[in-house]
Amino acid sequence: MSGSCVDGELDLVAHSYGGLVAILAAGLAPKRIRSLTLFEPAAYSLARGRPGVEALIERMTPVVDQAPLLGAVEYQNLFLTALTGSLPGPLNGSDILAAERDRLLLAPWVFELPEDVLSAVPTLVVTGDWNEEYEEIAEAMEKAGARHAQLVGYGHRVQDHPGANALIAASVSGSGSGHG
Secondary structure, three states: OEEEEEOOEEEEEEEOHHHHHHHHHHHHOHHHEEEEEEEOOOOHHHHOOOHHHHHHHHHHHHHHHHHHHOOHHHHHHHHHHHHHOOOOOOOOHHHHHHHHHHOOOOOHHHOOOOOOHHHHOOEEEEEOOOOHHHHHHHHHHHHOOOEEEEOOOOOOOHHHOOOHHHHHHHHHHOOOOOOO
8 A cells, every 4th residue: 555645635545455454544534535546455345245255255264264374375375276266376485475474464354344435535446357356346336436447457466557557646636536
């Protein structure tokens, strides 16, 4: 997650799990947050009841529950297999470090996120149209007041898309972060 501050107000930009932190921060101080730009936020609690999200939670819960008992490589292999349906390739050093960090986190669906933030703070949700669950989350967030954009071709790392910086700039400036 990153942020900028203009006149005492913050613009928060976050990816995946960081989206949880950004939404929670905006819930604590909505008048201090000028905009949220969220790339594939792991805001599962906002999309509970939707078929893809419920199926993902059912697949992932046993892996997350075992996480404290697993090594980083074993956890990452089980996590990615449950997430994508296929065994990942070899992990490099940064993958293993990320897996070690991730296995210590709470499951993102256990956080009760304040849905009213999405209508109180101009919010842009950006997805990559590669995964049903993230599209369901974006749809639920859009229904609650966020704006949704897609940048296709970069999977979960939509912030790496060449058009991402323009979306961030528009969201931060207010020209692209209006509601609905």
